[in-house]
Amino acid sequence: MGIRARRTVAPSWPPLPLLSGLLATLALAIAPHALRLPLWLIVLVAAVIAWRYLAAQEKLPMPNKWMLLTLAAAATLGILLQYHTLFGRDAGVALFTLMVTLKLLELKSARDVWLVIFLGYFLVLTHFLYSQSLFLAAYLFFITWLFTINLIAFSQPRAQLPWRTQFKLSAQLLLQAVPVMLVLFVLFPRISGPLWGLPSDAFAGQTGLSDSMAPGTISHLAQSDAVAFRVEYAGKLPSPILRYFRVLVLDRFDGRTWSAHRARPMNDTLQPRGEGTRYTVTLEPHNKPWLPVMDFADPASLPLGSQLNADFSVTQKESVQQRKRYSATSYSAFGGTLTMEADDLPRALQLPPTGNPRARELARELRRASRDDLDFANKVLAKFHNEPFVYTLQPPRLGSDSVDEFLFDTRRGFCEHYAGSFAYLMRAGGVPARIVTGYQGGEFNQLGNYLIVRQADAHAWTEIWLDHRGWVRVDPTAAVSPSRIEQGIASALPAGEALPLFLREPSPWLKQLQFSWDTLNNRWNQWVLGYDQERQVSLFARLGFGIISWQDLGVYLLIGVGSIIGLLALFTLRGRAEFTGKVERAYAAFCTRLARVGIVRGVAEGPLDFATRAKTLRPDLAPRIEAITRLYVALRYGAEAKLEWVRNFMQMVARFKTKR
Amino acid sequence: MLTLNFQRLFPLLSKLISSHRDSGTIELNRKRIYILPTRRGLVFAVFLLAMLLGSINYALSLGFVLTFLLAGLGLVGMLHTYRNLAGVKMSAGGAAPVFAGEMAEFYLCFDAPGARPAIGLRWQKQPPQWIDLLEPGQQCAPLLIPATQRGWLVPSRFTVFTNFPLGLFRAWSYADFGMRCLVYPKPLTNPLLPLGENADQSGALATQQEGAEDFSGLREYRLGDAPRHVAWKASSKNEVLLTKQFATPGAATLWFDWQILREPDTETRLSLLAGMVLEAERLQQAYGLRLPGKEYAPGVGVAHQEACLTALALFGKADTEHAAAKNISFPRES
Known part of the structure; x- marks a missing residue:
């Protein structure tokens, strides 16, 4: 029981078991970045960690200051060359990971160690810049637990508690921190919008429709099972053929690519026809300003800050960089005076002056043979339907006269090929036409009662202008492959075609599992990830607080955290006599067990008297009663006690059975 | 920190x-x-x-x-x-x-x-x-x-x-x-004042031969007894610790006298005296101590050494020996 002076920082510091723990924790914390960082950096990070470990075993020397500086400078240069910047999300994360790792080669004092641990906590945060999925969250919570164990381990200047105790203590501390976290999470005032400019790559890598369409763009997107958005319907789920989600209208064609003009707001007065469908969309971030809505959205129902354009697409000012939730009401048609503005008509008829001669010829021919514009459209659709056109995810590549090649040679295409060539033929035949891109169909999750629309459901269709009717939707894909519209993409593709894994029809229980998982994810998105200013305000409004200000939130926050800490203090500081408490509780359990067989300890009966009485009543248990009572008396009234005795006592009581 | x-x-x-x-x-x-x-x-x-x-x-x-x-x-x-x-x-x-x-x-x-x-x-x-x-x-x-x-x-x-x-x-x-x-006081040994088996009667020390030290018996351990005087073997057979006692008849008696030391500095003098006390005790030779206004009759043994060293420690300080004695206690082995 001696006391030693404070440990001096020797070269062999930190001790190998502690260091190994820290290195392992850091390696696990960096691991999820492995796929994002350049390979050379991953190798370097692994090498530095291995080096530090071998140095601790004295198999390798520690690098001196100059080596360390050179290494840091070289690696920084490498990052600069790799990313062409040191700022921004990706380069920043790479640099941060590098610096935390290099700090390992410079652990001189306890201060360096806890700095590494704090940097480790920060490292955990950087993962959330890329993903906030449930899995990653669970993994990173585990990493946080490990870092906390390290913090505890390095806070004991002398002997270490057994590892199991430290593991338990770390878990206990984190679990006790959870209520505080919950209160802070719910009550901490959220603000909308960033505090400072975000790096340009902050939201890179988000998939979604682009603002143009060329052969191949949508079929490429259709390979992705990423969720585009989820829709909850207030009423009945509309049938698949009504589930057209409009994103963009493209009316400019350069011979290969369809693109959009700047959208202008809807000026016409609209009178909805029929019954409206009310729904709420939870849109995954796609870093573009548009909001998918079902055809055709009522401008009065749209969320604040968004705008209905003349082409019935909906946009907002900023790009959608966080998951966004909004409600809208859509009607299958609108009456009223839909007008074409002066420059709309030439736009809707515009074609490049040259190219695709065979398609132009075909259009002229068919138009001549048609009664009117509608008949013309039907003739083209009939051609798609009757001739051997194939709907496929893997269309052949097309050359410069893409429409000609598709219509007369390859005849294999995805929705963008059909929509693109249909619109081309219409325009060439003098009928105003345009492309609409968006999503169609989706999969209903009965478990969560919402529709999942994936990137794979991306679709392109067309609209033609008919006098007295306005813009009319024509989906040429339906002419080729009606099942794409009615049953989704998986059923529409030819039998021989290799489907992406997620599109294959899984077994029912697997489907069920998928739905459960998606439901869980949806709740996670809605309530954890989607908890923003809007949700916070509406939550408190629903709880009857009215419109809550951040000052109110601040007050509630202090009260909430204060009372939780107060409760925890009561809880942890109550029963201060842990050793005695344990002994007393065990003895009480012993008495309860005897009471159950009719041997009740009297209020004023001493333990020894009680034991004597119990022994005569149950001679078969006499040796055990004797042993337990002796140890109890020694622990409670003896001058000396050992932790081991307490443990033995608890074990003896646990094994004490009164059954005959 | x-x-x-x-x-x-x-x-x-x-x-x-x-x-x-x-x-x-x-x-x-x-x-x-x-x-x-x-x-x-x-x-x-x-x-x-x-x-x-x-x-x-x-x-x-x-x-x-x-x-x-x-x-x-x-x-x-x-x-x-x-x-x-x-x-x-x-x-x-x-x-x-x-x-x-x-x-x-x-x-x-x-x-x-x-x-x-x-x-x-x-x-x-x-x-x-x-x-x-x-x-x-x-x-x-x-x-x-x-x-x-x-x-x-x-x-x-x-x-x-x-x-x-x-x-x-x-x-x-x-x-x-x-x-x-x-x-x-930090004990100092004075090379000019060798204390050995045959310590001669050099000026500083008045030595009086009183005979060789003699083991005279055992007594119960008292707080403050030097561990090297504990009779470990005998104690192991008994319930209590025993301390060896020595009689000091016949050995040369040494007088350690403040006045005889030539060093001007009080602390050095005290240190030298402490060194002498320790050396005499090590040799089990009876010794007496003379400080200004105080004299400790010759003797040997733990209690005597303690009294002498305490006197040296508190020389010139306000505190008294009596108060000291009460405070010196050794904790039980933990």
Whole structure:
């Protein structure tokens, strides 16, 4: 029981078991970045960690200051060359990971160690810049637990508690921190919008429709099972053929690519026809300003800050960089005076002056043979339907006269090929036409009662202008492959075609599992990830607080955290006599067990008297009663006690059975 | 690592606390325990702030979750740090006399209500000493304080503190049991005054032959007896410790006289005398000590040595021998 002076920082510091723990924790914390960082950096990070470990075993020397500086400078240069910047999300994360790792080669004092641990906590945060999925969250919570164990381990200047105790203590501390976290999470005032400019790559890598369409763009997107958005319907789920989600209208064609003009707001007065469908969309971030809505959205129902354009697409000012939730009401048609503005008509008829001669010829021919514009459209659709056109995810590549090649040679295409060539033929035949891109169909999750629309459901269709009717939707894909519209993409593709894994029809229980998982994810998105200013305000409004200000939130926050800490203090500081408490509780359990067989300890009966009485009543248990009572008396009234005795006592009581 | 200097922050309060003297057993409780974040805790708070700003800027919901979880961890850590001291009972044992230049060992006894690891003891600017209270019942350990000067070493207030479990907060308490330790002068040997088997009668020492030392018997161990006089073999057969006693008949009697020493400096003289006492005792030769106004009749043995060294330790100091005797007690083996 001696006391030693404070440990001096020797070269062999930190001790190998502690260091190994820290290195392992850091390696696990960096691991999820492995796929994002350049390979050379991953190798370097692994090498530095291995080096530090071998140095601790004295198999390798520690690098001196100059080596360390050179290494840091070289690696920084490498990052600069790799990313062409040191700022921004990706380069920043790479640099941060590098610096935390290099700090390992410079652990001189306890201060360096806890700095590494704090940097480790920060490292955990950087993962959330890329993903906030449930899995990653669970993994990173585990990493946080490990870092906390390290913090505890390095806070004991002398002997270490057994590892199991430290593991338990770390878990206990984190679990006790959870209520505080919950209160802070719910009550901490959220603000909308960033505090400072975000790096340009902050939201890179988000998939979604682009603002143009060329052969191949949508079929490429259709390979992705990423969720585009989820829709909850207030009423009945509309049938698949009504589930057209409009994103963009493209009316400019350069011979290969369809693109959009700047959208202008809807000026016409609209009178909805029929019954409206009310729904709420939870849109995954796609870093573009548009909001998918079902055809055709009522401008009065749209969320604040968004705008209905003349082409019935909906946009907002900023790009959608966080998951966004909004409600809208859509009607299958609108009456009223839909007008074409002066420059709309030439736009809707515009074609490049040259190219695709065979398609132009075909259009002229068919138009001549048609009664009117509608008949013309039907003739083209009939051609798609009757001739051997194939709907496929893997269309052949097309050359410069893409429409000609598709219509007369390859005849294999995805929705963008059909929509693109249909619109081309219409325009060439003098009928105003345009492309609409968006999503169609989706999969209903009965478990969560919402529709999942994936990137794979991306679709392109067309609209033609008919006098007295306005813009009319024509989906040429339906002419080729009606099942794409009615049953989704998986059923529409030819039998021989290799489907992406997620599109294959899984077994029912697997489907069920998928739905459960998606439901869980949806709740996670809605309530954890989607908890923003809007949700916070509406939550408190629903709880009857009215419109809550951040000052109110601040007050509630202090009260909430204060009372939780107060409760925890009561809880942890109550029963201060842990050793005695344990002994007393065990003895009480012993008495309860005897009471159950009719041997009740009297209020004023001493333990020894009680034991004597119990022994005569149950001679078969006499040796055990004797042993337990002796140890109890020694622990409670003896001058000396050992932790081991307490443990033995608890074990003896646990094994004490009164059954005959 | 105590960075927030309490004494500097609250001088008046600090003074009030330091003037308080504890007696008997104290229990560390709400009234005695102070708690403040450590520098590490402040750095942690800065990290949390950075994480919060990052989470706000990038609208990272899980960033908020992590930041708030760690904030909760810090607060919960504060409770646990406080708890690590709370309920610990503390009392003072004694301190055996030491020579100047040695470490005085002030025995402190703790009784923890549960496992209380990593408790630090700190006296003034000395590096802290650590004790882990993991067992029920009393545990004693010495607080080591360097004894620099002869006389009474009164450490008065010392600090008992803990950073466990996270090191983000420090809980501490002050205790002053009025402990003191007698510090003998640092013994010096004088090459001019060789003391040996055949010590000749050189000027400084009046030697009187009284015969060889003689083992005269055993008596019960008394606190303060030199361990080398303990009759270990005989004690093992008995319930109590026994000390060997020596008669000093016939051996040459040495007189250590303050006046005869030529060194002008008081401290050096005292050190030389202490060295002589030790040497004579080692040789089991009877010796007497003459100090201005005081004389110790020749003798040999632990009690005599102790009396002589105490006189040297307290020479010229206000305190009396009598008071000293009461305070010298050796703690029981822990």
